[in-house]
Each structure stands twice: as structure tokens, then as C-alpha cells.
Amino acid sequence: MEYCRRCGGPVDTVTLLGKARGRCGRCGHVEYRDLAVAAATVTEVAGGRVVLARRAIRPGFGQWVIPGGFVEAGETVAAAAVRETAEEVGLHVALAGFVGVYSYPRSRVAVVVYHAVLARPGEPAPQDGESFEARGFPREEIPWDALAFDSTRDALRDFWGRPNPG
Numbered sequence: 001m002e003y004c005r006r007c008g009g010p011v012d013t014v015t016l017l018g019k020a021r022g023r024c025g026r027c028g029h030v031e032y033r034d035l036a037v038a039a040a041t042v043t044e045v046a047g048g049r050v051v052l053a054r055r056a057i058r059p060g061f062g063q064w065v066i067p068g069g070f071v072e073a074g075e076t077v078a079a080a081a082v083r084e085t086a087e088e089v090g091l092h093v094a095l096a097g098f099v100g101v102y103s104y105p106r107s108r109v110a111v112v113v114y115h116a117v118l119a120r121p122g123e124p125a126p127q128d129g130e131s132f133e134a135r136g137f138p139r140e141e142i143p144w145d146a147l148a149f150d151s152t153r154d155a156l157r158d159f160w161g162r163p164n165p166g
């Protein structure tokens, strides 16, 4: 099942101008299936913990994800990563490095992931109704079997796979 990126409603396949498109059954949004760009952070907080949020929306309902979201026209990818981290988990961060770009044949989103550190002291907390919970996980407690997206899994692997993480 595919869900509307605007309202979360179920998407049906319809034929428009001879091409198969996804159209939301709830709000009518037509999905043109260009690759969208999202920005996200692997944010480190005290004790080397990494911040994850547990999603309260589909897709990935009830599962954990690094903070991130779609890049808006008129902002840089890096600025979107900082903005989305503040909006989702309430942390003001500074970007400290680049983790990777994650795209997959079956996904409509390419996720650009940065390493971030706190620019101001704070503890993660859900902000906007998109998450049930947000907290820092030590590496050995990452819920690998309950991650929402391949991009979160792969970014965390790459982050810790580097010679000197952090």
C-alpha cells in the first residue's frame, strides 16, 4: 500500500494523459513520482547516544527513524536537515559532517543524511504529532528490527562504520 505524502491517505493508481499515476483517494493529490529529496540527521547527544523518533504516522507507524523530512524549494538541503531536526525532536543542532545519500529502486525519496551535534543543550522530545516519542539510544540498544526505513538502517551502519565515529 502506498500512502499520500500530503495527507497520508491511501493512493490509487489512475491513468492520466496516458500514464499511470498515483492519486490520493482522500485529498486527490496526484503523485508524479519524481524522486523527492529528504534531509535527515544522525544527531549525537550526551554519552554518544543517537537520536531516534518513533513515528505516529504512516508509513513506518510505530517504528523508529532518524529525524528528517522533505526539503522545501528555496532552502538548502543542509538547512532542511537542521530545520527538520528541530521540528521533529526539538533539538537545535549544528551539522558536523556528511554521512551519505540513500536511495532505493522502490522508494520515491532520496535521503541526504548529515552527522549533527547539539548547538544548544537539550534532550530530544517529540514536537509535532508526527512522533510518539523521541530519545537517544546508545549504539548497542538501537532497535534494528524496528526501524521504519532502509535509509535509517543504512545511515546508522555507515555512521558507525567510519574509522572514528563522531
Ligand SMILES: [Zn+2]
Pocket (backbone or CB within 6 Å): 004, 005, 006, 007, 008, 009, 024, 025, 026, 027, 028, 029
Ligand atoms: Zn492525500
